[in-house]
Amino acid sequence: MRLSNRKKTSVYSFINSLLAMFLIGGVGAFILEEYKFDVLGKESLLLIIVPVFIIILFYISGRQVFEYDSDGEALHFRNRNIIPFLQKPLSDEFPKYKLLKFEIINLFIIKRLYITISSKNSGSTILKYEISYLTRKEVDDLRFSLHKVVKTNNEKKS
Template sequence: MRLSNRNKASVYNFVNTLLIMAVLIGIALFLLEEYRFNILGLESYLLMIIPIALLIAFYLRGRQIFEYDSDGEALNFKNRNIVPFLDKPLSDEFPKYKLINYEIIDVFFIKRLYVTISSKVSGSTMLKYEISYLTRKEVTDLKFSLNKVVKANNEKKELKIKNDRRTLS
């Protein structure tokens, strides 16, 4: 299964540009208000605070673009920001049999995907992806696909344990 919100990159770029313009216009209006008009009083600080808070919230939600591919024998995860210099893009590929479990954390407007994979060095490794910009349907499809892989892995482990018990007896 393939899942991607890459086609929404232009929308995220537009929102990003709009928020940056709102911050710049807010600063200009604040300066005009403070040094020229002086009508609003203390409320003039809201001209800067609101756009800056919206811009910070946009970036705190995490990387905007998430891609997932479970076709074949490997799982592919890619997570990147629309502004390339803000965050390092994440790109992980590993065999399906290494997937141990996953967890999706949803706190207010922030969603994170934590994937636990088996590792020879440390036993297991946890990978973190930001999925706040996925729709409910996309998150449901992602859960369905990951559940399928985890269930198949658990069945293989149980079958291996049964076969090992038979050979020991």
């Protein structure tokens, strides 16, 4: 099964540009308010605080692009940000038989996928992916696919 929200990259880039313009407009309005108009008083700080808060929410939600491929004998996960220099992109590929368990955490606007794989050195390793920008259907499909792999692995061990 293949799952990807790469087609939405242009939407995320547009939102990012819109937020940047919103911040620049807020800073410009703040400067004009402070030095020219002086109508809002202390509330003029909201012209900067609100855009900064929205930008922080956008980036705290995690990497925007998530790709998953379970075709063949390996699982391949890729997770990257639309702005390459903000966070290092994640890319992991490992055989299906190494998958021990997975967990999807859903907290308000933040969704995370934790994958536990078997490792020769430490016994097991936990890999973390940010899936906040996946739709509910995509998360359900991902859960179904990973559950099928875990179930197959448990049957082979028995």
